[in-house]
Amino acid sequence: xxxxxxxxxxxxxxxxxxxxxxxxxxxxxxxxxxxxxxxxxxxxxxxxxxxxxxxxxxxxxxxxxxxxxxxxxxxxxxxxxxxxxxxxxxxxxxxxxxxxxxxxxxxxxxxxxxxxxxxxxxxxxxxxxxxxxxxxxxxxxxxxxxxxxxxxxxxxxxxxxxxxxxxxxxxxxxxxxxxxxxxxxxxxxxxxxxxxxxxxxxxxxxxxxxxxxxxxxxxxxxxxxxxxxxxxxxxxxxxxxxxxxxxxxxxxxxxxxxxxxxxxxxxxxxxxxxxxxxxxxxxxxxxxxxxxxxxxxxxxxxxxxxxxxxxxxxxxxxxxxxxxxxxxxxxxxxxxxxxxxxxxxxxxxxxxxxxxxxxxxxxxxxxxxxxxxxxxxxxxxxxxxxxxxxxxxxxxxxxxxxxxxxxx
Amino acid sequence: xxxxxxxxxxxxxxxxxxxxxxxxxxxxxxxxxxxxxxxxxxxxxxxxxxxxxxxxxxxxxxxxxxxxxxxxxxxxxxxxxxxxxxxxxxxxxxxxxxxxxxxxxxxxxxxxxxxxxxxxxxxxxxxxxxxxxxxxxxxxxxxxxxxxxxxxxxxxxxxxxxxxxxxxxxxxxxxxxxxxxxxxxxxxxxxxxxxxxxxxxxxxxxxxxxxxxxxxxxxxxxxxxxxxxxxxxxxxxxxxxxxxxxxxxxxxxxxxxxxxxxxxxxxxxxxxxxxxxxxxxxxxxxxxxxxxxxxxxxxxxxxxxxxxxxxxxxxxxxxxxxxxxxxxxxxxxxxxxxxxxxxxxxxxxxxxxxxxxxxxxxxxxxxxxxxxxxxxxxxxxxxxxxxxxxxxxxxxxxxxxxxxxxxx
Numbered sequence: 029x030x031x032x033x034x035x036x037x038x039x040x041x042x043x044x045x046x047x048x049x050x051x052x053x054x055x056x057x058x059x060x061x062x063x064x065x066x067x068x069x070x071x072x073x074x075x076x077x078x079x080x081x082x083x084x085x086x087x088x089x090x091x092x093x094x095x096x097x098x099x100x101x102x103x104x105x106x107x108x109x110x111x112x113x114x115x116x117x118x119x120x121x122x123x124x125x126x127x128x129x130x131x132x133x134x135x136x137x138x139x140x141x142x143x144x145x146x147x148x149x150x151x152x153x154x155x156x157x158x159x160x161x162x163x164x165x166x167x168x169x170x171x172x173x174x175x176x177x178x179x180x181x182x183x184x185x186x187x188x189x190x191x192x193x194x195x196x197x198x199x200x201x202x203x204x205x206x207x208x209x210x211x212x213x214x215x216x217x218x219x220x221x222x223x224x225x226x227x228x229x230x231x232x233x234x235x236x237x238x239x240x241x242x243x244x245x246x247x248x249x250x251x252x253x254x255x256x257x258x259x260x261x262x263x264x265x266x267x268x269x270x271x272x273x274x275x276x277x278x279x280x281x282x283x284x285x286x287x288x289x290x291x292x293x294x295x296x297x298x299x300x301x302x303x304x305x306x307x308x309x310x311x312x313x314x315x316x317x318x319x320x321x322x323x324x325x326x327x328x329x330x331x332x333x334x335x336x337x338x339x340x341x342x343x344x345x346x347x348x349x350x351x352x353x354x355x356x357x358x359x360x361x362x363x364x365x366x367x368x369x370x371x372x373x374x375x376x377x378x379x380x381x382x383x384x385x386x387x388x389x390x391x392x393x394x395x396x397x398x399x400x401x402x403x404x405x406x407x408x409x410x411x412x413x414x415x416x417x418x419x420x421x422x423x424x425x426x427x428x429x430x431x432x433x434x435x436x
Numbered sequence: 437x438x439x440x441x442x443x444x445x446x447x448x449x450x451x452x453x454x455x456x457x458x459x460x461x462x463x464x465x466x467x468x469x470x471x472x473x474x475x476x477x478x479x480x481x482x483x484x485x486x487x488x489x490x491x492x493x494x495x496x497x498x499x500x501x502x503x504x505x506x507x508x509x510x511x512x513x514x515x516x517x518x519x520x521x522x523x524x525x526x527x528x529x530x531x532x533x534x535x536x537x538x539x540x541x542x543x544x545x546x547x548x549x550x551x552x553x554x555x556x557x558x559x560x561x562x563x564x565x566x567x568x569x570x571x572x573x574x575x576x577x578x579x580x581x582x583x584x585x586x587x588x589x590x591x592x593x594x595x596x597x598x599x600x601x602x603x604x605x606x607x608x609x610x611x612x613x614x615x616x617x618x619x620x621x622x623x624x625x626x627x628x629x630x631x632x633x634x635x636x637x638x639x640x641x642x643x644x645x646x647x648x649x650x651x652x653x654x655x656x657x658x659x660x661x662x663x664x665x666x667x668x669x670x671x672x673x674x675x676x677x678x679x680x681x682x683x684x685x686x687x688x689x690x691x692x693x694x695x696x697x698x699x700x701x702x703x704x705x706x707x708x709x710x711x712x713x714x715x716x717x718x719x720x721x722x723x724x725x726x727x728x729x730x731x732x733x734x735x736x737x738x739x740x741x742x743x744x745x746x747x748x749x750x751x752x753x754x755x756x757x758x759x760x761x762x763x764x765x766x767x768x769x770x771x772x773x774x775x776x777x778x779x780x781x782x783x784x785x786x787x788x789x790x791x792x793x794x795x796x797x798x799x800x801x802x803x804x805x806x807x808x809x810x811x812x813x814x815x816x817x818x819x820x821x822x823x824x825x826x827x828x829x830x831x832x833x834x835x836x837x838x839x840x841x842x843x844x
Contacts, residue, residue: 033498035505036684036693043684050674053667063667067711087498090441094499097443259461259471261722266458268723269451276444277452285444311716312723314669315676 033087041092042319044081048074049318059389060135060427064177065419067318071325080324092323097319102313106333107176107194109306110185113240114405116195119188121193122365129364130196130379131168131203131345134357138162141353158214159403165211167354168406169204171383171415172197172286174318178419179265179378182426188370193378196361201284202232204385209328211389215396232283239274251299262310263301311322324383328412329405343402347409354414355380374425381418386411441495447498450727452489456482465502468835472585473827475726479733490734500731506660507728507844510580510721511696513679515584515602518593524603528594530773531752538604538787539611542765547572555720566622567811570801573619574815575762577612578789579823580605580694581624581728586827587786590834596778601786603681604769609692610640612793619797623804639693646774647682651703659707671709671828672716680706732791737813744766751810755817762822763788782833791824794819 048070056066074081075334083089116123142160175197179190209228247270254266271292278288297306390407393399399407456478465472477599482489494571524531550568583605617636655678662674679700686696703730704713770784798815801807 035502036687037695038502041678043680046673046677046680049672051669054665054670055665064454087495090495091499091502094443101447116485182782225575229530232761245735256697257462258456258465261719262458262462264719264722265454267728269454272451272454279444285447308719311669311672311719314672315720 033091037089038088041083041088043080044074044094045070045092045319045322046315049322051256053318062178062181062419062423064174064181064321064322065416067321068174068419069091071322072328072330073325074322075102075326075328077328077330082323084326089295092319096181096320097285099313099316099323100267101271101275101285102309103177103317104286104289104319105172105268105293106306106309106313107172107180107185107250108290108295109302109309110296111194111290111297112191112298113294115188115191117302117311119192119195119368119370120368122192122368123199125364126192126196126375126379127170127199127203130170130354130358130361131200131207132153133360134167134354135164137164137353137357138167138350141349145261149378155398158398159393160302161214161401162211162398163350163407164384164388165207166386166389166393166411167350167357168200168207169382169389170197170200170358170379171385172201174324174381174383174415175378176420177317177321178422182423189374192365192370192375196375196379198287200379201287201385202229202236205232205282206283208389208392210391215398216393218331228282231281231285235278235281235283237286239278239291240294243274243291244298246273247295248299248356251296251301255301261308263304264312267296267305267309268312281304294424304353324387324415329408343405343409346403346406347413350406350410351413354382354410355417358414371425377418377421377425378388382411383415386414438685440551441499443657446496446499449489449491449496450503451728452482453478454723455502456728461726467790468831469591470586470827470831472582472589472729473824475825476582476733476827479730479737480738480755481733483729483734483736484824485736486739490731492734500727504728504731505693505725507721507724507726507731509679509683510583510676511585511725511728512694512697513676513701514701514717514721515580515593516698516715517705517710517717519599519602519698519702519705521702521705523596524725525602527603527776527778530600530776530778531607534769534773534783534787535578535604535607535611538578538766538769539608539615541546542762543572543615545761545765546575546758547574549757563806567801569622569808570619570797571758571811571815573615574607574790574794574797574801575758575765575817576615576739577790577793577797578608578766578787579604579607579789579793582778582789582823582826583786583830584734585725585729586830590831592834595784595785600773600778600783602785604783606644606698608694609793610644611798613640613690613692615802616797620800623800623806636690639689640695643686643691644688644695646684647699648702649694651682651699656707657708659704663709669716670780671712675704675717677719710743710807717831730835732795733821735795737816739844751813751817754811754814755821758814758818759821762790762818763825766822777792778800779833783832785826785829785833788829789823790819791823794822817840 049067050225052066052070053063054066057063071082073079076084083092139160142163145156172194174195179193184190206225207227210225213224216310251263251266254262273287275285275288278291279285296302299305358379359373359376361379362372390399390404390411394404457475460474460478461471462474465471472518479490481487484492491500515591547568551565580602583601587593587601592598596635614633618633621632659671659674662670679697682700683693683696686699687693704710707713766787767781767784769787770780798807798812798819802812
């Protein structure tokens with residue numbers, strides 16, 4: 029019963045994160061921005077750059093990290109619950125094309141800029157090609173959490189554009205796993221062959237397909253039994269246990285937590301108790317998702333934006349170029365499926381935020397010594413910029429008359 | 437971002453705890469017992485004694501511990517929300533008398549048995565008086581969590597007996613803090629004088645009184661502002677942040693987390709948004725409270741019940757005597773306020789469970805070397821027995837015709 033952290037201390041941090049998230053979320057809405065932008069800014073304020081309230085190391089940080097992961101898992105579970113599989117399949121080819129182009133272009137841009145064009149901050153990097161691969165990889169990510177939350181805040185989850193974006197972001201996460209495996213292998217000095225790449229891809233896709241197929245058959249029967257139990261909130265508790273279990277299973281076999289969580293939602297959307305589950309999951313998710321967004325905000329290092337910071341000017345210049353490449357690459361993805369009719373700029377902007385996924389790539393590169401502090405800083409600024417630019421962008425686009433469909 | 441524990445691993449443990457809690461809770465209800473008894477047994481099964489699924493050390497254990505504390509805090513917050521202060525004051529003298537007798541008698545019984553009567557397992561104890569003080573102290577605790585949950589499961593939270601029990605258990609927690617300070621001081625070789633005792637008492641009582649008085653004035657005005665915010669679930673999030681903040685404040689100034697949580701509930705029961713808050717807090721609490729009860733069950737060491745265990749026979753004999761003393765002492769407390777009319781046996785049984793509070797006392801004694809393994813084992817068995825005996829006892833008593841009031 030001895031702890032190297034204090035429970036009252038963590039409770040205070042959580043209370044501060046929740047209150048700050050809601051206050052700044054409210055402020056964001058009042059000035060016409062999505063609430064999630066306010067939550068991210070709340071994180072920046074509570075993070076190490078300003079107030080330093082959110083712990084960054086030790087058991088406290090691990091607990092906040094776990095609660096944040098619970099938050100993104102519950103968010104993706106909720107999104108899965110709201111997902112109409114038939115509608116997703118109807119826009120499936122569009123999602124696939126958007127995801128593919130949205131991965132390929134930013135990677136190519138990032139790699140080419142880093143490997144072939146003259147720029148600051150590359151001095152002293154031992155392996156420029158390897159470094160360029162990491163820079164490119166970081167730009168491929170899409171944070172489904174940020175975009176989904178914005179779409180949900182704007183009440184646009186049921187538009188075809190939202191379905192294309194969510195589908196593409198999930199596919200992007202699968203591609204991200206493949207890229208992660210390859211670059212992690214490279215960073216560790218192991219070359220990952222085409223077979224290894226195929227295996228990761230097969231595991232991630234196979235998990236999603238098998239889980240949804242089997243789950244759609246088993247879950248309705250299981251939950252018809254669960255609903256006959258008398259204990260309180262038994263549906264809710266089983267639904268959340270199901271989401272936790274499937275998330276963990278996905279992660280353990282080499283896929284990602286959020287893919288399992290999304291699959292769990294899609295599966296339970298086929299049960300007869302779907303309405304009750306969705307209604308009761310919402311308040312639980314509403315407590316955890318702000319922890320996630322505040323955590324993402326708290327990981328931002330404002331010092332990198334200071335030109336007076338050592339090498340800050342160079343970092344900012346590189347970051348500006350990378351940010352433009354990152355945004356252009358994803359925006360272009362909106363035009364990837366000319367045979368489907370949808371608002372292309374909306375989809376492109378929806379794919380822009382890199383969020384926590386980009387941070388993970390960048391962090392692996394830094395720890396492996398492939399990205400030096402300056403490059404890491406520039407990549408981080410890019411991740412931050414893309415994450416913060418998407419919410420107001422989407423708000424602006426959806427705010428325009430929806431009759432003005434931009435089609436190819 | 438490196439962790440010495442695995443997030444998927446913790447997710448699986450949580451999923452197992454939730455599912456087991458609901459399955460065994462259901463089983464308990466089907467055989468006519470309260471669900472919480474099933475949740476405690478689920479904990480025993482998942483604990484180190486049987487399956488060993490719930491982690492007992494390392495970061496994983498600390499995370500489960502924190503989530504369990506969140507569970508008991510949310511439970512006490514819910515109970516506070518349902519508490520009618522006027523009704524509590526109406527039975528206040530009864531609660532106070534029940535608490536005082538329920539602390540004094542078990543302490544006297546435990547101390548006298550250990551210090552003056554011949555028994556096994558006391559061989560080799562250096563300071564028998566000190567050891568006897570710890571044994572007595574362990575018997576004074578009342579686990580408000582267990583009893584409150586049983587009363588709530590049985591739909592009896594609004595009976596006068598329930599109010600007396602909850603009031604007495606809260607007062608017992610305050611007295612427990614005083615006893616804890618004294619015995620912890622003793623264990624550390626520091627003598628705590630009458631002034632020190634008074635200070636702890638004043639802090640705990642003062643916190644409760646000031647928090648409720650100030651809170652009852654400030655909170656309705658604050659929440660009238662909060663409800664005008666537009667962001668989703670803003671009432672729920674602020675209410676939970678308030679509960680976390682007040683719990684932490686209570687613990688930090690030297691009172692207990694659950695006293696702060698209870699005060700937060702009492703305070704918010706005076707807001708105009710009380711109904712919405714209570715309605716939305718319930719599903720959130722329903723996820724965390726099972727974690728608490730399963731954790732309490734998981735801390736049970738079944739090996740101590742095995743007569744073949746080293747010294748097991750002696751331990752069991754001592755445990756049997758202590759259990760009888762522990763039960764008789766609390767039952768007698770039911771007759772402590774002859775001037776108020778209530779079902780005395782119900783109140784007595786409601787005060788019996790020692791739960792996690794007893795475990796904390798015993799653990800301090802063991803770590804200070806004041807209780808050897810055998811005594812610690814006997815005390816633990818007593819805590820377990822009292823915790824497991826109360827739920828079916830209350831169920832039995834409330835099952836009888838409520839017209840048969842047992843009054844002095």
